[in-house]
Amino acid sequence: MADVVLTVGDVPGYVAGRPTLRGLVDADTLTVTEVGDGNxxxxFICVDAAGRRVVLKQALPYVRLVGPEWPxxxxxxxxxxSALTVHGALSEHVCRLLDFDEEHNVLVLEDLSDHEVFRSxxxxxxxxxxxxxRLSEYVADVAFGTSFLGLTEEEFRLRAAAAANPELCAISEALVFTEPFLGAERNSVRPSVAPLLAGLQADAAWVAAALDMKRAFLTRQEMLVHGDxxxxxVFVRGSGDGVSVKAFDSEFACYAPIGFDxxxxxANxxxxxxxxxxxxxxxRADALFGSVETSWRVFAARFTAHWPERRDPAGYPDVFLDGWLTGILRDCFGFAGCEAARRTVGLAKVSDVExxxxxxxxAAASAMLRLSRTLLVGRAALGAEDVAGLCRKALGAAG
Incomplete structure (x- = not known):
């Protein structure tokens, strides 16, 4: 455990005492702002008099959202x-890691203050x-590069074992796959949605489908996922051809099904x-609903473009690819269905609806819960082109 929990006042001295950081910013003229609003x-954002900037991120020995009672x-x-290093070597759409202080659990990251959070x-x-x-390309590049296709099978197994992340995975297993479906004290919805939720939690098909996705998450290792x-x-700047996209906060990274990310x-x-x-x-709603189909099309094309690069073409002939993509798509729907319920019902909700x-x-929360059931229970028969219509149907039913 780190013996120092940084404060705004501590940061200049910390920077001054770490040679790597002294080469990035001037500790003597540093302005520090604490901006952590995550869970x-x-x-800390650090800016010196010359305008040079870095971000320090320190892991606390507890879940900040709850407090010390959740170690x-x-x-x-x-x-x-480790995940930032691996992902950053495979994709440009990743926040850049500049330094890591293992003793104090501090990551030094590129400053992206000229970007904005995509959700905002x-x-x-x-x-x-x-x-x-860009995000779909990022997932495809990392999926191929960290899979048993982009690595030798031996290296794949070694990396998967080294990336075990049991404590953070336990959070996902509880909040994403268990509590919204089986009930928990940490769940909540407004009274207007409570009857719908109660009905779903009594729906054996919905609950069983969610637990099937939990089983997949627990047992199937395909790629080093971002995990959250x-x-x-995601930080973004600009749009269209000139857009900059940077994924961050990959502390939930682990080996899991490709469809998870x-x-x-x-769902979001x-x-x-x-x-x-x-x-x-x-x-705008229709454009966002349609972005799921766009995402799948871009992901599948990018992943397929990597196919000739696989390490063992004889061991994985072309006939394998189409079936695997079909399975990935089915997983995508199932995991999206879990996330749709989790972010409506569970501990970590989304400001989009809240x-x-x-x-x-x-209307929105009810639609997301209805859509969750459709995506989970009907995932085997769905295509990416169906999602926009399913969203509209869920809204109509919610009305």
């Missing part, structure tokens, strides 16, 4: 540093063109679409 960590391993900092942009009605495409890829863990992302894009729909912006007044909240 787990302390985050949490600080080893997650080392796991995040979406909530404000900002542009999303080009962003979904949602619109709140895409499913998480898709749909949350943004539901917000737009209940606020009366149908064109900031709405009661009437639009009821």
């Amino acid at each position: 787990l960590n302390l985050v 949490m391993t600080e080893l997650r900092a080392a796991r995040e540093a 942009r979406l909530n404000a009605g900002g542009a999303h063109d080009g962003i979904v495409e 890829l949602h619109t709140g863990s 895409l499913g998480m992302l898709w 894009l749909v949350f943004a679409g539901m917000r737009a729909a209940v606020l009366g912006d149908d064109a 900031t709405l007044d009661d009437a639009p909240y009821t």
Whole structure:
């Protein structure tokens, strides 16, 4: 355990005492702002008189969202540093790791203050063109590069074992796959949605489908996933061809099914679409609902483009690819269905819906729960092109 929990006042001295950081910013003229508003960590933006900037992120020995009564391993900092290194070598769409202090569990990251959090942009009605495409390319590049295709099978097994992240995975297993479906004290919805939730929790097909996805998450290792890829863990700047997209907060990284990251992302894009729909912006809603199909098309094309690079073409002939992609898509729907329920019901909700007044909240939250059931129970028969229509159907049923 780190013997120092940094404060704003401590940071200049910490920087001065670490040679790597002294080469990045001037500790004597440093202005430090604590901006950590996430669930787990302390985050400091450091700017010197010359305008040079870095970000320090320190893992606390507990879950910040709850407090010291929920202890949490600080080893997650080392796991995040490793994931950033691996992902950053495979994709440009990753926040750059500049340094890692293992003794104090501090990551030093590139400053992205000229970017904005993707969720904040979406909530404000900002542009999303080009962003979904870049994120889908990121997942495809990392999926291939960390899989048994991009690595030798021996190296794949060694990396998967080294990336074990049991404490953070336990959070996902509880909050994403268990509590929303089986019930928990940490769950909550507004009274208008409670009857729908109770009915779903009594629906054996919905519950069984969610637990099947939990089994997949627990037992199937395919790639080094980001582990928490949602619109709140992506920084963006610009749009269209000139967009900059940077995924961050990968401390939940582990080896898991390829469809996990895409499913998480898709559900959060749909949350943004539901917000737009209940606020009366149908064109924006339809564009966001349609971004799921775009995401799948870009991912599948990018992953397929990597196919000739596989280490063992004889061992994995072309006939293997189409079936695997079909399975990945099915997983995407299942994981999206879990995330749709989790972010509506569970401990870590989304501002897309939670900031709405009661009437639009009821419409959006109910639609997300209905969509969750469709994606989970019907995932084997769905195509990416079906999602926009399913979102509209869920909204109509919620109304």
